[in-house]
Amino acid sequence: MLSLWLRRLPIDRIERLRERTTAPLVVYGKRGNAELLTAIDDAAERLGLTPGVALAQARAMHPGIEAIAEDAEADSQLLDNIADWCLRYTPLVACYPPDGLLLDISGCAHLYGGEDALVADLSGRLEKAGLAYRIAIAGTIGAAWAAAHHGAPGSYRCGEERALLSPLPLAALRLEPGTVAALARVGLKRIGDMIDLPRAPLTARFGPELLRQLDRALGQEHEPLNPRLPVAPYVAEQRFAEPIAREQDVLASVARLAGRLKLALERRGDGARRIELTLFRTDGEVRRLAAGTSRPLRNPAAIRALFVERLHALSDALDPGFGFDMARLSVLTAEPCPARDQAEWVPVSRPDRAQNYKDRTRSDAKPVPTFADRVLVQIGIGGAEDQTELDRLVDRLSARLGARRVRQLIAQDSHIPEIAGACMPAQMTGTDNGWDAFRRYRAQAELSPRPLRLLTRPEPIEAVAEVPDGPPLRFRWRRALHEVIAAEGPERIEGAWWSEHGGPARDYFRVEDKAGLRFWLFRAGLYRDLAQGAAAPSWFLHGTFA
Amino acid sequence: MIAQLRQSLRALEKPAGIDTDAGCLPFGVPAIDAALAGGLARGALHEIAAAGEAHLAAAAGFALGLAPSGARLVWIAEDMALAESGAPYGPGLDAFGLAPERLLTVAAAHQRDLLWAMEEALRCRAVAVVIGELRHGAIDPVAVRRLSLAAAQGGALALLLRGSPPHDASTAATRWIVSAAPSSPSPGWGGSPSEARRDGVAYDKKSSPPPVRLRSASADDLPLSGGGERESCFAVQLTRNRRGPLGAWTLQWSDDDERFVPATHAQPVAAPAADRPHRKVA
Numbered sequence: 001m002l003s004l005w006l007r008r009l010p011i012d013r014i015e016r017l018r019e020r021t022t023a024p025l026v027v028y029g030k031r032g033n034a035e036l037l038t039a040i041d042d043a044a045e046r047l048g049l050t051p052g053v054a055l056a057q058a059r060a061m062h063p064g065i066e067a068i069a070e071d072a073e074a075d076s077q078l079l080d081n082i083a084d085w086c087l088r089y090t091p092l093v094a095c096y097p098p099d100g101l102l103l104d105i106s107g108c109a110h111l112y113g114g115e116d117a118l119v120a121d122l123s124g125r126l127e128k129a130g131l132a133y134r135i136a137i138a139g140t141i142g143a144a145w146a147a148a149h150h151g152a153p154g155s156y157r158c159g160e161e162r163a164l165l166s167p168l169p170l171a172a173l174r175l176e177p178g179t180v181a182a183l184a185r186v187g188l189k190r191i192g193d194m195i196d197l198p199r200a201p202l203t204a205r206f207g208p209e210l211l212r213q214l215d216r217a218l219g220q221e222h223e224p225l226n227p228r229l230p231v232a233p234y235v236a237e238q239r240f241a242e243p244i245a246r247e248q249d250v251l252a253s254v255a256r257l258a259g260r261l262k263l264a265l266e267r268r269g270d271g272a273r274r275i276e277l278t279l280f281r282t283d284g285e286v287r288r289l290a291a292g293t294s295r296p297l298r299n300p301a302a303i304r305a306l307f308v309e310r311l312h313a314l315s316d317a318l319d320p321g322f323g324f325d326m327a328r329l330s331v332l333t334a335e336p337c338p339a340r341d342q343a344e345w346v347p348v349s350r351p352d353r354a355q356n357y358k359d360r361t362r363s364d365a366k367p368v369p370t371f372a373d374r375v376l377v378q379i380g381i382g383g384a385e386d387q388t389e390l391d392r393l394v395d396r397l398s399a400r401l402g403a404r405r406v407r408q409l410i411a412q413d414s415h416i417p418e419i420a421g422a423c424m425p426a427q428m429t430g431t432d433n434g435w436d437a438f439r440r441y442r443a444q445a446e447l448s449p450r451p452l453r454l455l456t457r458p459e460p461i462e463a464v465a466e467v468p469d470g471p472p473l474r475f476r477w478r479r480a481l482h483e484v485i486a487a488e489g490p491e492r493i494e495g496a497w498w499s500e501h502g503g504p505a506r507d508y509f510r511v512e513d514k515a516g517l518r519f520w521l522f523r524a525g526l527y528r529d530l531a532q533g534a535a536a537p538s539w540f541l542h543g544t545f546a
Numbered sequence: 547m548i549a550q551l552r553q554s555l556r557a558l559e560k561p562a563g564i565d566t567d568a569g570c571l572p573f574g575v576p577a578i579d580a581a582l583a584g585g586l587a588r589g590a591l592h593e594i595a596a597a598g599e600a601h602l603a604a605a606a607g608f609a610l611g612l613a614p615s616g617a618r619l620v621w622i623a624e625d626m627a628l629a630e631s632g633a634p635y636g637p638g639l640d641a642f643g644l645a646p647e648r649l650l651t652v653a654a655a656h657q658r659d660l661l662w663a664m665e666e667a668l669r670c671r672a673v674a675v676v677i678g679e680l681r682h683g684a685i686d687p688v689a690v691r692r693l694s695l696a697a698a699q700g701g702a703l704a705l706l707l708r709g710s711p712p713h714d715a716s717t718a719a720t721r722w723i724v725s726a727a728p729s730s731p732s733p734g735w736g737g738s739p740s741e742a743r744r745d746g747v748a749y750d751k752k753s754s755p756p757p758v759r760l761r762s763a764s765a766d767d768l769p770l771s772g773g774g775e776r777e778s779c780f781a782v783q784l785t786r787n788r789r790g791p792l793g794a795w796t797l798q799w800s801d802d803d804e805r806f807v808p809a810t811h812a813q814p815v816a817a818p819a820a821d822r823p824h825r826k827v828a
Contacts, residue, residue, distance in 0.1 A: 386618070386671070386672035387672070388672075389670055389671050389672035390618065390650075390670065390672040390673070392670070393620075393650075393666060393667060393670040393672065393673065394650065396666055397652055397663055397666060397667075400659075400662070400663075401652065401653075401654065401655075401659060401663065405652060405653040405654070405655075406650065406651075406652050407650070407651045407652075407653070408647070408649070408650055408651070409634065409635075409636035409639070409646040409647070409649055409651070410636070411636055411637070411646070417635075417637070420636075420637055421635050421636035421637050421638075421646070422636075423633065423651065426650055431647065432647055433646075433647050435636070435640065435645065435646050435647045438636075438637065438640065439640060442637070442640065442641070447637070447641075449638070449641045450635060450637040450638040450640075450641050451632075451635055451638045452603060452606060452607055452610070452634065452635060452638040452639065452642060453603055453606065453631055453632035453633065453634060453635055453638070454632045454633060454635035454638070455631075455632040456628075456629060456632065456633065480600065485728065486729070512728065512729060514728070515600070515601075515725075515726060515728070516604075516725070516726035516727040516728040516729065516779060516781075517600055517601070517603070517604070517726045518603070518726065518729075518778065543632055543635060543638070544603035544631065544632065545603065545607070545638070545778060546603060546604055546606065546607020546608070546610070546611070546642065546778045546780075546799065
């Protein structure tokens with residue numbers, strides 16, 4: 001377990017953004033009702049200031065200091081960025097706000113040539129970024145944290161926790177300040193002072209938290225790490241000796257990594273539903289691109305094709321800066337997938353698609369059907385192969401435009417028109433989506449016609465009706481006046497009476513105006529339900545017929 | 547002889563590299579099929595323009611009516627179009643004779659995305675009809691050409707739906723201007739006053755006649771069940787046709803047959819031009 005403490009994160013953040021000045025720099029923030037120093041730089045430290053001193057007092061002592069208000073949001077943003085960037089060492093990175101990171105490097109260190117080499121690599125990068133840090137490695141989270149914050153930074157083996165913790169102050173156990181003060185009052189200052197004391201009286205006096213933290217630091221109780229990002233079930237990564245910057249190179253490495261993922265996926269019979277490409281820039285920036293698929297997928301060429309679209313869709317270019325020195329492809333969501341499905345995927349990439357298509361049409365060329373009558377055409381009406389083709393289209397469109405823009409219609413079991421027909425991202429829907437049931441219902445209930453297009457929100461219209469409950473004679477919609485020459489209705493649709501926000505009952509009319517335009521209007525509310533003296537129900541236009 | 551010549555001419559007109567004749571979709575209306583030399587050509591781009599913004603729904607209905615039933619459809623529209631004229635509504639499509647589960651709707655942020663998505667969809671062999679809805683603005687002739695080529699490659703029917711009649715030249719195979727037409731009064735209706743009297747509100751016979759009902763009503767309170775239904779009518783104008791003469795027709799959507807039929811109350815329209823009048827004799 002590696003604990004990284006960025007001990008002057010706010011100061012470093014400010015100094016990264018501006019030119020270095022000679023004046024001592026302090027950062028202050030409001031704690032309770034007082035403005036206290038929260039972080040100070042080396043020069044201020046030499047003056048004898050410490051965090052926690054009141055800002056007014058510090059200013060009185062040293063009028064020359066420069067004080068800047070804290071920006072907790074920017075700090076946590078920077079910490080997140082550093083955490084992202086630490087993903088290059090291990091997928092298990094947890095933030096420990098406000099200024100710490102925990103990295104589970106078990107089984108990862110040898111990739112960098114051992115723990116020392118990893119720490120050297122990490123320190124080098126942090127120094128280049130101008131961040132003050134302390135790094136400690138120990139067997140447990142608690143011990144690593146204690147060593148980084150209060151002890152001597154370095155690498156400690158498993159089993160050394162007791163020796164490591166004993167000389168450290170009790171604050172190193174991540175206790176409440178109140179508990180630490182109470183322990184100090186009874187003469188317990190170091191962890192070694194209480195490590196062998198009888199447990200029952202300690203718990204009785206100071207609560208269970210004290211011993212839990214001690215047990216966790218000693219490794220007698222497990223402490224879970226809460227990673228910032230979910231850990232992907234399948235990961236493949238590649239480091240480059242020379243940073244890559246061109247799009248082709250990125251795509252080539254995607255294909256290579258996908259090839260490696262394919263082996264791992266095949267072994268367990270899985271396919272990827274959601275894939276993420278993480279690109280680590282040499283200067284510490286991290287780019288993450290995710291692409292979804294509508295069916296489990298493990299063909300490298302198909303995965304590459306998804307990222308071709310994904311890269312095209314970036315509004316700003318990939319912006320490689322000085323290049324990417326590492327790429328990682330992770331499968332965020334995997335689902336079981338039968339092997340035979342994968343065989344049908346034809347690897348087709350952008351430039352050679354037309355060629356490929358022609359080849360295929362030749363190979364299965366059929367005699368041109370004659371269309372004596374309005375016949376069903378053979379193209380686009382089913383077959384497993386068509387479904388595969390369509391899934392590929394959906395994936396391409398979703399990767400480029402976003403999954404929420406590519407939708408399919410679904411039928412829902414509701415009598416309220418806008419709920420009965422809804423849209424769902426096509427990658428999440430099945431093949432039927434409830435329409436078979438809807439058709440049975442429509443036939444049975446003799447549902448009156450529904451409009452071809454439904455407005456997202458019914459639009460208010462000014463309507464004049466001959467009789468209060470009758471259809472409108474004329475109405476004005478979007479400033480245009482429509483004279484109704486024919487109407488059908490009403491079809492009464494009750495609101496959701498079981499809900500507080502169900503709305504009133506609606507009387508729907510299908511009307512046709514002089515020009516032949518056909519609309520679906522409704523009156524919200526019934527005259528019969530009106531309270532005495534209330535305003536007349538209002539009219540809305542909800543959809544248009546062909 | 548002439549038919550042979552026409553055939554060879556058509557073969558010459560085809561872009562290079564496309565060797566399959568995708569066939570055509572007959573309308574079922576003899577006059578139109580004759581003008582289109584058999585029907586609407588598949589593997590080609592057709593422009594369908596609404597006569598005005600208000601007629602966009604009719605134009606969309608006409609475009610959907612062209613799709614063979616059971617076909618896989620992709621409807622691509624800009625965000626704005628979906629917000630302004632509403633999104634395709636499943637139950638309505640179902641009533642129109644299309645299977646909603648076979649429709650894929652794509653919302654594009656810009657015209658560029660829309661054209662790209664149309665091209666992608668046209669290249670997909672599983673898609674039979676691609677409808678692109680372009681409400682405003684001109685369209686680059688190069689883009690139209692690209693779409694035509696993509697359609698020819700995939701053999702799908704490409705329909706470009708436009709909000710207003712375009713004036714620009716186009717390489718599309720046909721261009722239609724569609725507007726809604728008043729539906730025919732079916733026999734035996736014409737609202738009786740008793741229908742209008744409900745909830746104790748009397749109807750005054752002397753004032754202007756009430757809106758007639760689309761269906762002949764029974765004595766029940768809700769005049770919705772049974773009766774003859776008025777069917778949607780379209781006034782379509784063929785203003786560009788690469789295969790034959792132009793024309794104008796009034797069509798009616800027949801719900802039972804799920805196809806267009808000539809409107810029974812066809813209003814007098816100008817006689818269809820026998821030849822293309824704009825083409826001068828050399």
